[in-house]
Amino acid sequence: MSARVRTALRALWRPRAAGLVGVALVGMCWLPSCGVRYVVRSGYYQAELLSLREPVDEVLASHELSAGQEQRLRMIATFKGYGRDTLGLSSTDNYDTVAVHWGRTIWNLTACDPLSFTPRTWWFPVVGRMPYLGYFVESQARDMEAQMKAEGLDVYVRTAGAYSTLGWFRDPVLPGMLSWSEADLADTVFHELAHATLWIPGSAMFNESFAEQVGVASMHTWMIDTYGASSPEYDKVLLGEEDDKAYRGVLHGLAGELDGVFTNPSLSPESKLEKKAALYASIPERIRSSSISEKDAFTKWAARSTWNNARVIQFKTYNGADDDFAAVMARHELGDGRTDVKGFIDEIKAIMHPEGQGWVDDPFVALHANATR
Numbered sequence: 001m002s003a004r005v006r007t008a009l010r011a012l013w014r015p016r017a018a019g020l021v022g023v024a025l026v027g028m029c030w031l032p033s034c035g036v037r038y039v040v041r042s043g044y045y046q047a048e049l050l051s052l053r054e055p056v057d058e059v060l061a062s063h064e065l066s067a068g069q070e071q072r073l074r075m076i077a078t079f080k081g082y083g084r085d086t087l088g089l090s091s092t093d094n095y096d097t098v099a100v101h102w103g104r105t106i107w108n109l110t111a112c113d114p115l116s117f118t119p120r121t122w123w124f125p126v127v128g129r130m131p132y133l134g135y136f137v138e139s140q141a142r143d144m145e146a147q148m149k150a151e152g153l154d155v156y157v158r159t160a161g162a163y164s165t166l167g168w169f170r171d172p173v174l175p176g177m178l179s180w181s182e183a184d185l186a187d188t189v190f191h192e193l194a195h196a197t198l199w200i201p202g203s204a205m206f207n208e209s210f211a212e213q214v215g216v217a218s219m220h221t222w223m224i225d226t227y228g229a230s231s232p233e234y235d236k237v238l239l240g241e242e243d244d245k246a247y248r249g250v251l252h253g254l255a256g257e258l259d260g261v262f263t264n265p266s267l268s269p270e271s272k273l274e275k276k277a278a279l280y281a282s283i284p285e286r287i288r289s290s291s292i293s294e295k296d297a298f299t300k301w302a303a304r305s306t307w308n309n310a311r312v313i314q315f316k317t318y319n320g321a322d323d324d325f326a327a328v329m330a331r332h333e334l335g336d337g338r339t340d341v342k343g344f345i346d347e348i349k350a351i352m353h354p355e356g357q358g359w360v361d362d363p364f365v366a367l368h369a370n371a372t373r
Helices: 003-013 016-030 038-053 056-062 067-085 136-150 175-181 183-196 205-225 232-240 243-264 271-283 283-288 295-302 309-318 323-329 341-352 365-373
Strands: 106-112 122-124 127-128 134-136 155-158 333-335
Touching: 003 341, 056 067, 067 175, 067 183, 067 205, 106 136, 106 309, 106 323, 134 136, 136 155, 155 309, 155 341, 175 283, 183 232, 205 232, 205 243, 205 341, 243 271, 243 283, 243 309, 283 295, 283 309, 323 365
Parallel strands: none
Antiparallel strands: 106 134, 106 155, 122 127
16 A cells, blocks of 8 residues: 555544543433443543553653654644644643553444434533544444444444543543654644634534644644645655545535435435435445545445445534635635634634624534635
Protein backbone atom coordinates (compact mmCIF):
# COMPACT_ATOMS: atom_id res chain seq x y z
CA MET A 1 0.00 0.00 0.00
CA SER A 2 1.42 3.37 -0.98
CA ALA A 3 2.21 6.20 1.44
CA ARG A 4 -0.50 8.22 -0.29
CA VAL A 5 -3.30 5.78 0.52
CA ARG A 6 -1.98 5.04 4.03
CA THR A 7 -2.25 8.73 4.81
CA ALA A 8 -5.77 8.97 3.41
CA LEU A 9 -7.02 5.90 5.24
CA ARG A 10 -5.50 7.07 8.52
CA ALA A 11 -7.44 10.30 8.06
CA LEU A 12 -10.65 8.34 7.55
CA TRP A 13 -9.96 6.21 10.62
CA ARG A 14 -9.35 9.07 13.03
CA PRO A 15 -12.32 8.97 15.44
CA ARG A 16 -11.51 12.24 17.14
CA ALA A 17 -14.73 13.21 18.84
CA ALA A 18 -15.82 9.65 19.30
CA GLY A 19 -13.98 10.15 22.54
CA LEU A 20 -17.13 11.86 23.79
CA VAL A 21 -18.10 8.41 25.01
CA GLY A 22 -16.87 9.70 28.35
CA VAL A 23 -19.81 12.07 28.50
CA ALA A 24 -22.13 9.23 27.62
CA LEU A 25 -20.75 7.02 30.34
CA VAL A 26 -20.89 9.67 33.03
CA GLY A 27 -24.21 11.13 31.96
CA MET A 28 -25.96 7.78 31.87
CA CYS A 29 -26.27 7.77 35.65
CA TRP A 30 -28.86 10.55 35.35
CA LEU A 31 -31.01 8.68 32.88
CA PRO A 32 -33.97 6.91 34.48
CA SER A 33 -34.34 4.60 31.49
CA CYS A 34 -30.84 3.23 31.83
CA GLY A 35 -30.29 -0.12 33.51
CA VAL A 36 -28.42 -0.20 36.81
CA ARG A 37 -26.00 -2.78 35.45
CA TYR A 38 -24.94 -0.47 32.64
CA VAL A 39 -24.39 2.43 35.03
CA VAL A 40 -22.36 0.34 37.45
CA ARG A 41 -20.20 -1.19 34.74
CA SER A 42 -19.64 2.13 33.00
CA GLY A 43 -18.76 3.84 36.28
CA TYR A 44 -16.31 1.06 37.10
CA TYR A 45 -14.40 1.31 33.84
CA GLN A 46 -14.49 5.10 33.92
CA ALA A 47 -12.95 5.02 37.42
CA GLU A 48 -10.41 2.44 36.29
CA LEU A 49 -9.20 4.69 33.50
CA LEU A 50 -9.02 7.76 35.71
CA SER A 51 -7.16 5.87 38.43
CA LEU A 52 -4.41 5.01 35.95
CA ARG A 53 -3.66 8.63 35.05
CA GLU A 54 -0.08 9.73 35.61
CA PRO A 55 1.31 13.25 35.15
CA VAL A 56 3.03 13.65 31.81
CA ASP A 57 6.20 14.98 33.43
CA GLU A 58 6.49 11.94 35.69
CA VAL A 59 5.99 9.52 32.81
CA LEU A 60 8.62 11.31 30.72
CA ALA A 61 11.05 11.26 33.65
CA SER A 62 10.55 7.51 34.09
CA HIS A 63 11.73 6.81 30.51
CA GLU A 64 9.39 3.82 30.28
CA LEU A 65 8.17 4.97 26.89
CA SER A 66 10.02 4.61 23.64
CA ALA A 67 11.75 7.64 22.16
CA GLY A 68 8.99 7.98 19.60
CA GLN A 69 6.26 7.81 22.25
CA GLU A 70 8.04 10.41 24.36
CA GLN A 71 8.26 12.71 21.35
CA ARG A 72 4.53 12.40 20.68
CA LEU A 73 3.70 13.00 24.34
CA ARG A 74 5.77 16.20 24.40
CA MET A 75 4.06 17.37 21.22
CA ILE A 76 0.65 17.36 22.88
CA ALA A 77 1.66 20.19 25.22
CA THR A 78 3.03 22.05 22.20
CA PHE A 79 -0.25 21.68 20.34
CA LYS A 80 -2.24 22.85 23.36
CA GLY A 81 -0.05 25.92 23.80
CA TYR A 82 -0.24 26.79 20.11
CA GLY A 83 -4.00 26.32 20.12
CA ARG A 84 -4.36 28.64 23.09
CA ASP A 85 -1.81 31.33 22.20
CA THR A 86 -2.02 31.44 18.41
CA LEU A 87 -5.37 30.03 17.38
CA GLY A 88 -7.57 31.34 20.19
CA LEU A 89 -8.78 27.91 21.29
CA SER A 90 -9.87 27.45 24.89
CA SER A 91 -7.29 26.00 27.25
CA THR A 92 -8.20 22.84 29.19
CA ASP A 93 -6.57 20.44 31.62
CA ASN A 94 -7.15 17.55 29.24
CA TYR A 95 -4.15 15.54 28.11
CA ASP A 96 -1.94 16.76 30.98
CA THR A 97 -1.91 13.16 32.17
CA VAL A 98 -1.38 9.85 30.39
CA ALA A 99 -2.80 6.40 31.14
CA VAL A 100 0.24 4.43 30.05
CA HIS A 101 -0.91 1.14 31.54
CA TRP A 102 -4.52 1.25 30.37
CA GLY A 103 -5.05 -1.48 27.80
CA ARG A 104 -8.73 -1.37 26.95
CA THR A 105 -10.41 -0.44 23.66
CA ILE A 106 -13.22 2.10 23.51
CA TRP A 107 -16.25 1.15 21.43
CA ASN A 108 -18.71 3.54 19.84
CA LEU A 109 -22.28 2.58 18.87
CA THR A 110 -24.73 4.39 16.62
CA ALA A 111 -28.26 3.32 15.71
CA CYS A 112 -30.53 4.72 13.03
CA ASP A 113 -33.97 4.29 11.53
CA PRO A 114 -33.69 1.85 8.58
CA LEU A 115 -35.72 4.08 6.24
CA SER A 116 -34.45 7.54 7.14
CA PHE A 117 -31.36 9.28 8.46
CA THR A 118 -32.97 9.74 11.86
CA PRO A 119 -30.51 8.53 14.48
CA ARG A 120 -31.43 7.06 17.84
CA THR A 121 -30.29 9.63 20.38
CA TRP A 122 -29.63 9.56 24.10
CA TRP A 123 -29.92 12.54 26.42
CA PHE A 124 -27.15 13.54 28.82
CA PRO A 125 -26.80 16.40 31.27
CA VAL A 126 -24.94 19.47 30.00
CA VAL A 127 -24.30 18.25 26.45
CA GLY A 128 -27.91 17.38 25.62
CA ARG A 129 -28.81 14.73 23.06
CA MET A 130 -26.05 12.63 21.53
CA PRO A 131 -26.35 10.27 18.54
CA TYR A 132 -23.98 7.64 19.92
CA LEU A 133 -23.09 5.62 23.00
CA GLY A 134 -19.69 4.56 24.26
CA TYR A 135 -18.46 1.41 25.93
CA PHE A 136 -15.22 0.17 27.44
CA VAL A 137 -16.05 -3.52 26.80
CA GLU A 138 -16.94 -4.87 23.37
CA SER A 139 -19.43 -7.45 24.67
CA GLN A 140 -21.49 -4.68 26.26
CA ALA A 141 -21.55 -2.78 22.99
CA ARG A 142 -22.57 -5.95 21.18
CA ASP A 143 -25.38 -6.55 23.68
CA MET A 144 -26.75 -3.07 22.95
CA GLU A 145 -26.25 -3.72 19.24
CA ALA A 146 -28.45 -6.82 19.50
CA GLN A 147 -31.07 -4.87 21.45
CA MET A 148 -31.18 -2.09 18.87
CA LYS A 149 -31.38 -4.59 16.01
CA ALA A 150 -34.26 -6.32 17.77
CA GLU A 151 -36.06 -2.97 17.69
CA GLY A 152 -35.63 -2.93 13.92
CA LEU A 153 -32.86 -0.31 13.80
CA ASP A 154 -29.70 -0.24 11.70
CA VAL A 155 -26.68 -0.40 14.03
CA TYR A 156 -22.98 0.32 13.58
CA VAL A 157 -20.26 -0.45 16.13
CA ARG A 158 -16.66 0.68 15.75
CA THR A 159 -13.63 1.38 17.88
CA ALA A 160 -12.66 4.87 19.03
CA GLY A 161 -9.09 6.02 19.50
CA ALA A 162 -9.55 9.31 21.37
CA TYR A 163 -11.36 10.14 24.58
CA SER A 164 -12.91 13.25 26.07
CA THR A 165 -15.51 13.99 28.75
CA LEU A 166 -15.89 17.66 27.78
CA GLY A 167 -14.70 18.91 31.14
CA TRP A 168 -16.25 16.32 33.44
CA PHE A 169 -12.77 15.04 34.28
CA ARG A 170 -9.16 15.74 33.33
CA ASP A 171 -8.99 13.30 30.45
CA PRO A 172 -5.74 11.41 29.93
CA VAL A 173 -3.79 10.67 26.80
CA LEU A 174 -4.49 7.07 25.78
CA PRO A 175 -1.53 4.80 24.97
CA GLY A 176 -2.61 4.24 21.37
CA MET A 177 -2.49 7.96 20.64
CA LEU A 178 1.29 7.89 21.08
CA SER A 179 1.67 5.83 17.90
CA TRP A 180 -0.23 8.29 15.70
CA SER A 181 1.39 10.53 13.14
CA GLU A 182 2.23 14.08 14.14
CA ALA A 183 -0.55 15.44 11.94
CA ASP A 184 -3.18 13.02 13.26
CA LEU A 185 -2.27 13.83 16.85
CA ALA A 186 -2.36 17.58 16.21
CA ASP A 187 -5.71 17.27 14.46
CA THR A 188 -7.15 15.33 17.40
CA VAL A 189 -5.91 17.75 20.07
CA PHE A 190 -7.17 20.79 18.14
CA HIS A 191 -10.50 19.01 17.55
CA GLU A 192 -10.97 18.45 21.28
CA LEU A 193 -9.97 22.05 22.06
CA ALA A 194 -12.59 23.18 19.55
CA HIS A 195 -15.23 21.37 21.60
CA ALA A 196 -14.09 23.26 24.69
CA THR A 197 -14.23 26.53 22.74
CA LEU A 198 -17.73 26.12 21.30
CA TRP A 199 -20.33 23.53 22.22
CA ILE A 200 -24.02 23.96 21.36
CA PRO A 201 -26.14 21.82 23.73
CA GLY A 202 -28.21 19.23 21.93
CA SER A 203 -26.51 19.73 18.55
CA ALA A 204 -23.98 16.91 18.47
CA MET A 205 -23.85 16.63 14.68
CA PHE A 206 -23.11 20.33 14.29
CA ASN A 207 -20.57 20.29 17.12
CA GLU A 208 -18.69 17.37 15.59
CA SER A 209 -18.71 18.85 12.09
CA PHE A 210 -17.53 22.20 13.46
CA ALA A 211 -14.72 20.59 15.45
CA GLU A 212 -13.75 18.56 12.39
CA GLN A 213 -13.27 21.77 10.43
CA VAL A 214 -11.32 23.45 13.23
CA GLY A 215 -9.12 20.40 13.80
CA VAL A 216 -8.07 20.12 10.17
CA ALA A 217 -7.57 23.86 9.61
CA SER A 218 -5.59 24.18 12.84
CA MET A 219 -3.40 21.22 11.99
CA HIS A 220 -2.58 22.65 8.56
CA THR A 221 -1.82 26.06 10.04
CA TRP A 222 0.42 24.58 12.74
CA MET A 223 2.33 22.41 10.26
CA ILE A 224 2.96 25.38 7.94
CA ASP A 225 3.98 27.69 10.78
CA THR A 226 6.29 25.02 12.16
CA TYR A 227 7.83 23.49 9.03
CA GLY A 228 6.86 25.70 6.08
CA ALA A 229 4.39 25.26 3.25
CA SER A 230 7.00 23.68 0.98
CA SER A 231 8.57 21.41 3.59
CA PRO A 232 8.76 17.60 3.35
CA GLU A 233 6.82 17.41 6.61
CA TYR A 234 3.91 19.34 5.17
CA ASP A 235 4.09 17.44 1.89
CA LYS A 236 3.38 14.29 3.92
CA VAL A 237 0.26 15.93 5.29
CA LEU A 238 -0.97 16.63 1.79
CA LEU A 239 -0.39 13.03 0.70
CA GLY A 240 -3.70 11.30 0.26
CA GLU A 241 -5.91 14.34 0.89
CA GLU A 242 -7.20 14.33 -2.68
CA ASP A 243 -8.23 10.69 -2.35
CA ASP A 244 -9.71 11.37 1.06
CA LYS A 245 -11.79 14.23 -0.36
CA ALA A 246 -12.90 12.11 -3.31
CA TYR A 247 -13.96 9.28 -1.01
CA ARG A 248 -15.97 11.66 1.14
CA GLY A 249 -17.60 12.90 -2.05
CA VAL A 250 -18.64 9.32 -2.85
CA LEU A 251 -20.26 8.99 0.58
CA HIS A 252 -21.98 12.38 0.36
CA GLY A 253 -23.40 11.40 -3.03
CA LEU A 254 -24.57 8.05 -1.71
CA ALA A 255 -26.24 9.69 1.30
CA GLY A 256 -28.03 12.15 -0.96
CA GLU A 257 -29.45 9.40 -3.16
CA LEU A 258 -30.50 7.36 -0.15
CA ASP A 259 -32.27 10.37 1.33
CA GLY A 260 -34.11 10.80 -1.95
CA VAL A 261 -35.34 7.23 -1.70
CA PHE A 262 -36.37 7.54 1.94
CA THR A 263 -38.35 10.75 1.37
CA ASN A 264 -40.10 9.58 -1.81
CA PRO A 265 -43.80 9.27 -0.91
CA SER A 266 -44.56 7.19 -3.98
CA LEU A 267 -42.38 4.29 -2.82
CA SER A 268 -43.61 1.54 -0.50
CA PRO A 269 -41.43 0.56 2.49
CA GLU A 270 -40.55 -2.68 0.72
CA SER A 271 -39.46 -0.80 -2.39
CA LYS A 272 -37.41 1.61 -0.31
CA LEU A 273 -35.61 -1.27 1.39
CA GLU A 274 -34.88 -2.85 -2.00
CA LYS A 275 -33.47 0.38 -3.43
CA LYS A 276 -31.52 1.00 -0.23
CA ALA A 277 -29.84 -2.41 -0.51
CA ALA A 278 -28.96 -1.75 -4.16
CA LEU A 279 -27.43 1.65 -3.34
CA TYR A 280 -25.25 0.23 -0.58
CA ALA A 281 -24.21 -2.61 -2.89
CA SER A 282 -23.08 0.02 -5.42
CA ILE A 283 -20.32 1.42 -3.18
CA PRO A 284 -17.48 -0.58 -4.81
CA GLU A 285 -18.55 0.59 -8.27
CA ARG A 286 -18.86 4.17 -7.05
CA ILE A 287 -15.29 4.01 -5.81
CA ARG A 288 -14.09 2.54 -9.12
CA SER A 289 -15.90 5.32 -11.01
CA SER A 290 -14.53 8.10 -8.80
CA SER A 291 -11.30 10.09 -9.06
CA ILE A 292 -9.76 8.07 -6.21
CA SER A 293 -6.33 6.92 -7.35
CA GLU A 294 -5.94 3.97 -4.94
CA LYS A 295 -9.26 2.36 -5.81
CA ASP A 296 -8.46 -1.17 -4.61
CA ALA A 297 -7.31 0.01 -1.19
CA PHE A 298 -10.38 2.18 -0.69
CA THR A 299 -12.68 -0.62 -1.86
CA LYS A 300 -11.15 -2.94 0.74
CA TRP A 301 -11.48 -0.22 3.37
CA ALA A 302 -15.17 0.28 2.57
CA ALA A 303 -15.78 -3.46 2.82
CA ARG A 304 -14.39 -3.76 6.34
CA SER A 305 -17.88 -3.80 7.84
CA THR A 306 -21.51 -3.77 6.74
CA TRP A 307 -22.94 -0.57 5.30
CA ASN A 308 -26.24 0.66 6.67
CA ASN A 309 -27.89 3.91 7.75
CA ALA A 310 -26.15 3.85 11.13
CA ARG A 311 -22.74 3.77 9.46
CA VAL A 312 -23.69 6.63 7.15
CA ILE A 313 -25.10 8.71 10.02
CA GLN A 314 -21.74 8.30 11.74
CA PHE A 315 -20.09 9.75 8.64
CA LYS A 316 -22.65 12.54 8.45
CA THR A 317 -22.08 13.38 12.12
CA TYR A 318 -18.48 14.34 11.39
CA ASN A 319 -18.95 15.71 7.90
CA GLY A 320 -22.15 17.73 7.93
CA ALA A 321 -22.47 20.90 5.80
CA ASP A 322 -18.91 20.69 4.45
CA ASP A 323 -19.61 23.21 1.69
CA ASP A 324 -21.18 25.74 4.05
CA PHE A 325 -18.32 25.49 6.51
CA ALA A 326 -15.86 25.84 3.63
CA ALA A 327 -17.60 29.03 2.47
CA VAL A 328 -17.25 30.61 5.89
CA MET A 329 -13.72 29.30 6.31
CA ALA A 330 -12.69 30.88 3.00
CA ARG A 331 -13.29 34.34 4.50
CA HIS A 332 -10.54 33.64 7.01
CA GLU A 333 -7.84 32.15 4.80
CA LEU A 334 -4.39 33.67 5.36
CA GLY A 335 -2.79 32.19 2.26
CA ASP A 336 -0.49 29.20 1.59
CA GLY A 337 -2.85 26.85 3.40
CA ARG A 338 -3.09 28.69 6.72
CA THR A 339 -6.30 29.91 8.35
CA ASP A 340 -7.21 32.59 10.87
CA VAL A 341 -8.84 29.97 13.07
CA LYS A 342 -9.86 32.45 15.76
CA GLY A 343 -11.62 34.62 13.17
CA PHE A 344 -13.45 31.57 11.82
CA ILE A 345 -14.55 30.49 15.29
CA ASP A 346 -15.66 34.00 16.22
CA GLU A 347 -17.84 34.17 13.10
CA ILE A 348 -19.37 30.77 13.79
CA LYS A 349 -20.09 31.83 17.38
CA ALA A 350 -21.79 34.99 16.13
CA ILE A 351 -23.92 32.97 13.71
CA MET A 352 -24.93 30.45 16.35
CA HIS A 353 -25.55 32.95 19.16
CA PRO A 354 -26.53 36.35 17.69
CA GLU A 355 -25.91 39.30 19.97
CA GLY A 356 -28.75 39.78 22.43
CA GLN A 357 -30.33 36.45 21.50
CA GLY A 358 -30.08 32.82 22.54
CA TRP A 359 -28.81 29.88 20.52
CA VAL A 360 -30.32 29.58 17.05
CA ASP A 361 -33.02 26.94 16.63
CA ASP A 362 -31.20 25.02 13.88
CA PRO A 363 -27.44 25.60 13.60
CA PHE A 364 -27.19 24.06 10.12
CA VAL A 365 -29.94 26.34 8.77
CA ALA A 366 -28.24 29.38 10.31
CA LEU A 367 -24.86 28.33 8.91
CA HIS A 368 -26.28 27.83 5.42
CA ALA A 369 -27.99 31.22 5.44
CA ASN A 370 -24.71 32.91 6.39
CA ALA A 371 -22.58 30.87 3.99
CA THR A 372 -24.77 31.73 0.99
CA ARG A 373 -25.38 35.41 1.72
